[in-house]
Amino acid sequence: MFPSFCDSHTHIVYAGSREGEFADKIRGLSYEEIAKRGGGILNSAKKLHNTSENELYDQSLERINEIIQLGTGAVEIKSGYGLNTDDELKMLRVIRRIKESSPVEVKATFLGAHAVPDEFRDRREDYVDKVINEMIPVVASEDLADYIDVFCDTGFFTVEDTERILMAGLKYGLIPKIHANELGFSGGVHTGVKYNALSVDHLERSGDEEIEVLSGSDTMPTLLPGSALFLGLPDPPARRMIDAGLPVALASDYNPGSSPSGNMKLIMSLGCIRLKMLPEEVINAVTINTAYAMGISETHGSIARGKVANIFITKQIPSFEFFPYAFGSNLIDTVILRGKII
Ligand code: NIG
Numbered sequence: 001m002f003p004s005f006c007d008s009h010t011h012i013v014y015a016g017s018r019e020g021e022f023a024d025k026i027r028g029l030s031y032e033e034i035a036k037r038g039g040g041i042l043n044s045a046k047k048l049h050n051t052s053e054n055e056l057y058d059q060s061l062e063r064i065n066e067i068i069q070l071g072t073g074a075v076e077i078k079s080g081y082g083l084n085t086d087d088e089l090k091m092l093r094v095i096r097r098i099k100e101s102s103p104v105e106v107k108a109t110f111l112g113a114h115a116v117p118d119e120f121r122d123r124r125e126d127y128v129d130k131v132i133n134e135m136i137p138v139v140a141s142e143d144l145a146d147y148i149d150v151f152c153d154t155g156f157f158t159v160e161d162t163e164r165i166l167m168a169g170l171k172y173g174l175i176p177k178i179h180a181n182e183l184g185f186s187g188g189v190h191t192g193v194k195y196n197a198l199s200v201d202h203l204e205r206s207g208d209e210e211i212e213v214l215s216g217s218d219t220m221p222t223l224l225p226g227s228a229l230f231l232g233l234p235d236p237p238a239r240r241m242i243d244a245g246l247p248v249a250l251a252s253d254y255n256p257g258s259s260p261s262g263n264m265k266l267i268m269s270l271g272c273i274r275l276k277m278l279p280e281e282v283i284n285a286v287t288i289n290t291a292y293a294m295g296i297s298e299t300h301g302s303i304a305r306g307k308v309a310n311i312f313i314t315k316q317i318p319s320f321e322f323f324p325y326a327f328g329s330n331l332i333d334t335v336i337l338r339g340k341i342i
Pocket residue numbers: 011040041044151179182227253255256257258259
């Protein structure tokens with residue numbers, strides 16, 4: 001019996017898929033090159049714009065039901081494929097509908113600053129102004145988000161943009177959780193810690209300085225080995241983080257561009273195989289540590305008296321180590337959410 005996974009970083013509400021870019025990547029294009037050609041996040045934004053709210057809900061719910069069967073009991077979901085006020089609100093309303101209709105626990109994050117839309121090409125700062133002056137106030141007034149995120153990375157948003165957005169969000173009580181140091185040594189980890197982010201996520205480009213900044217902070221370093229694998233990025237220094245006394249969380253980053261999978265059992269295996277984490281360390285990393293990174297560790301992330309009964313029972317296995325070891329087998333037999341068999 002395991003506590004259900006808490007997946008603290010996903011973009012599971014999206015329209016369609018991007019397997020054409022998958023093939024482009026195999027042919028040799030990088031994630032940044034694809035983005036520059038209007039692919040990537042902007043491609044998903046176009047698809048989302050042309051998809052009705054009901055259809056977006058249906059597509060997303062199918063993925064939610066899939067991850068429930070794969071053992072996930074709580075999920076954080078980001079906006080960020082809207083990139084204009086109406087479409088960002090559409091995404092956030094779909095997240096709210098999932099929260100109301102599914103037994104999975106849901107936290108919503110506003111990620112208006114995920115990419116600069118075409119209309120603002122070469123006017124990035126004007127887009128940041130729009131996020132601050134137009135989007136954040138309405139997202140907050142409709143109570144559509146718990147957290148706020150910025151893609152603080154090379155080619156996307158700068159530290160200055162990120163600081164402005166986080167300050168604006170904090171005025172409305174939106175706690176930061178940010179994308180940092182995936183593509184470059186972006187300063188995102190430092191910024192996240194400075195603004196007391198609940199988590200800083202990705203961290204493929206991290207060295208001693210980032211580890212030192214995180215030490216003694218309340219910010220959870222969250223690694224996303226699915227996207228590092230899928231994009232062929234360097235592996236983040238999980239071992240060095242743990243050896244320095246840091247906790248580490250592992251999440252799926254389920255999204256159409258860099259990690260088209262929400263399989264948290266596979267994420268556990270990648271933590272062991274790629275990041276050299278021990279089976280007991282990855283179990284903590286996908287349950288209690290990700291619960292912390294979603295702000296729900298009081299009620300989720302472990303099996304304990306008084307907590308929500310989110311549990312899965314495996315098929316018969318010889319040891320707990322067998323679970324991440326058998327990386328291609330599902331092994332989940334029974335899923336229980338809120339005390340009920342699903
Ligand atoms: O976490 N890095 C930024 N955002 C996503 C990718 C989104 C996409 O490519 O659609 C990520 O990897």
